[in-house]
Amino acid sequence: MSSLIRHVTVDCADPYVLATFWAEVVGSSLADDDFPGDPEVTVTAGAAALLFVRSDEGKSVKNRVHLDLQPQDRTRDEEVERLLLLGATVQGDHRRPDGSGWVTLLDPEGNEFCVERSREERALRSPAMITTDQ
Template sequence: MSSVVNHITVDCVGDPYDLAQFWSAVTGNPLADDDFPGDPEASVIPPSGARMLFVRVPDHKTMKNRVHLDLKPTDRTRDEEVTRLLALGATLVADHRRPDGTGWATLADPEGNEFCVERSDAERTPAP
């Protein structure tokens, strides 16, 4: 017997719809059809796998996330993706990118939830 991950739930003190819109832009996946501003929860629906569920909570985030997402760009470089996400409203928390092109960047979404941006597959493949 086993289980599947149904939702990845993210607590937020602001409007869950607003945070879901940020993550919808990050992932390119739509919000659920029944989500609206002011709702107590909102979901980002991927083509397969677990939904990202954003739920309003009364308490503010006070420490580092114990679980976070690691993003891998599919159609751009890591650095281009970091630039795109910063323009969407993310903030740079820590820069672990190295001069040789390895490493990652740690960002935070508008609610302060940390996530990392890794290199794309193309950046991991050795040049011929």
Template structure:
């Protein structure tokens, strides 16, 4: 027998608030049973579980998500994410169209945005 990953669990200060941000990013809902103030919040379709902890984030993430836009360019997706509350941490986009951008969610967890699916195919 083997194991499978059920969730990627993200410790945070406010589980529902951070889940709501990621639900907007991914276009998937926060689980219907989860409400503001809950200690846990789940985005079931993405396998992301957010858990409220008392310790603050102190160092760079050892694990991060790489996003690939499916219906827009990388640059369009970065603009959308900035508008919903992400911040730009490091811009590694190159003049030739390659590269990525490092963003952070509202609690400072880093993630990358790579070229979109159509950009990779082209």
């Protein structure tokens, strides 16, 4: 038997506020029993869920695990702009002149995540030029 990933857990100062941000990012909602002040808040995100757990420890170093997002109904650049309006900030811009690359953003508590190109944007490139860091 193998294991199933049930949650990707994020330690944070305010689970409700951060989960609300991420629910908007992934087009989902908080669990029905989650409210402001709760020590744990869940956002369903596809086959797994994001679990936000209150932690009194502040973030002090780069995340060892982060999410890579691929927009479904917009371009990478449009998605970056949408996420900036939701409260993300740019940590690093790794877009290349040929259109490949990604943008590293920070969520409202400083956790890194990346936005890659959409499937449609990837399809526009020649298969011989496709690399794993699109």
